[in-house]
Amino acid sequence: MSDDHPTNGLDDVVHQKHRLGILTIAAESKRVEFGYLREALDLTAGNLSRHLTVLVDAGLLTMEKGYDGKRPRTWVGITRSGRAALHKEISALRALVARHDS
Amino acid sequence: MSDDHPTNGLDDVVHQKHRLGILTIAAESKRVEFGYLREALDLTAGNLSRHLTVLVDAGLLTMEKGYDGKRPRTWVGITRSGRAALHKEISALRALVARHDS
Numbered sequence: 001m002s003d004d005h006p007t008n009g010l011d012d013v014v015h016q017k018h019r020l021g022i023l024t025i026a027a028e029s030k031r032v033e034f035g036y037l038r039e040a041l042d043l044t045a046g047n048l049s050r051h052l053t054v055l056v057d058a059g060l061l062t063m064e065k066g067y068d069g070k071r072p073r074t075w076v077g078i079t080r081s082g083r084a085a086l087h088k089e090i091s092a093l094r095a096l097v098a099r100h101d102s
Numbered sequence: 103m104s105d106d107h108p109t110n111g112l113d114d115v116v117h118q119k120h121r122l123g124i125l126t127i128a129a130e131s132k133r134v135e136f137g138y139l140r141e142a143l144d145l146t147a148g149n150l151s152r153h154l155t156v157l158v159d160a161g162l163l164t165m166e167k168g169y170d171g172k173r174p175r176t177w178v179g180i181t182r183s184g185r186a187a188l189h190k191e192i193s194a195l196r197a198l199v200a201r202h203d204s
Contacts (some may be wrong), residue, residue: 005142007123017117021109024202040107090202093195100126100192 006099009092013058014085018043018051023086026061026078034074052076060085108201111194115160116187120145120153125188128163128180136176154178162187 014020021041026032038048055061060082064075078086116122123143128134140150157163162184166177180188 005123005127007119007126008144010119010122012119015117015119017109017112017114020112020198021107024109024198025107027202042110086202090199094199096122096126097192097196097199100129100188 006092006096009095010089011085013054014060014089016051018047019055020089022048022051022055022076023060023078023082023089026076027083027086031064031075031077034076037076055082058085108194108198111197112191113187115156116162116191118153120149121157122191124150124153124157124178125162125180125184125191128178129185129188133166133177133179136178139178157184160187 014023018041022037025037025040034045034048034052037043038045041048043051052061052063056063058081060079062077062079064077066073066075116125120143124139127139127142136147136150136154139145140147143150145153154163154165158165160183162181164179164181166179168175168177
């Protein structure tokens with residue numbers, strides 16, 4: 001019975017609201033720029049960096065530093081594991097919403 | 103733009119996976135017993151107590167201690183604010199799932 005409830009299928013690394021936002025946005029394109037994420041999720045640079053580190057360390061994202069002209073840029077991409085983890089989270093959330101609506 | 107992303111509408115008090123589980127189950131009936139929650143969410147008594155305290159302090163749940171025969175029991179009920187907060191969370195999750203599926 002303990003595995004039945006949809007929230008038991010949630011992983012804190014992915015479920016945390018800002019990390020869930022980062023992964024959702026990263027899943028929508030090949031790569032996404034740090035500043036874009038910061039603005040879209042209304043985060044400070046430090047806070048965003050910390051969450052990105054957690055996701056990179058978990059193998060869910062890659063980070064690449066480079067230049068756009070002379071401006072330094074950080075690009076973030078979702079890994080295959082990241083897509084799988086997000087898919088699992090979204091499936092659990094879908095089940096939770098369905099249970100709530102029933 | 104910063105308010106557009108569905109995860110920006112999530113509140114950490116409600117979004118945390120175990121608290122989300124507690125609120126979802128509490129919303130399904132008039133009151134729910136501590137041991138039932140513990141088993142359904144696969145939590146230790148200490149961990150469940152800590153999350154219940156956060157939710158009671160936020161005004162989202164009430165806790166009532168009593169007896170079932172000679173056995174002490176703790177009953178948990180969701181408040182009107184709790185239902186509203188859960189509804190807001192579920193709406194944001196629904197938007198997130200829809201965005202992911204689109």
